[in-house]
Amino acid sequence: MVLKRVMKRSFVLLITLSFLTLLMLYMINIVENKTILSNIIKLKYLDLQSKIYLKDIKEYIKSHNDDQIQAYNLNDSRFDLNIIKIDDNKTKYFIELKTKKYIIRRVELYKF
Numbered sequence: 001m002v003l004k005r006v007m008k009r010s011f012v013l014l015i016t017l018s019f020l021t022l023l024m025l026y027m028i029n030i031v032e033n034k035t036i037l038s039n040i041i042k043l044k045y046l047d048l049q050s051k052i053y054l055k056d057i058k059e060y061i062k063s064h065n066d067d068q069i070q071a072y073n074l075n076d077s078r079f080d081l082n083i084i085k086i087d088d089n090k091t092k093y094f095i096e097l098k099t100k101k102y103i104i105r106r107v108e109l110y111k112f
Contacts, residue, residue: 046078053074053079057095070083079098080098094109095109
């Protein structure tokens with residue numbers, strides 16, 4: 001009788017531990033997915049922001065002289081900007097825009 005009771009309790013304990021283990025594995029999976037999704041959203045945002053900055057930089061180049069273009073600075077600490085004049089008649093510029101922390105990089109040879 002006592003042995004039977006002990007076996008029932010140990011079986012219940014085994015089932016409970018198994019259930020908790022499965023629940024914890026499921027929760028870890030959910031947390032990992034949310035973290036990955038959060039990083040993807042952040043990278044998409046930065047990619048879109050770099051496209052917008054690149055468009056603004058090209059508009060700025062059209063309406064300013066060389067000294068102003070070389071002194072142009074983004075007011076965003078997340079990005080590094082590099083503008084290089086390619087030829088002497090100031091119609092070609094190499095524009096490099098990249099994030100400091102992530103792997104987003106936009107490069108364009110702009111000719112106007």
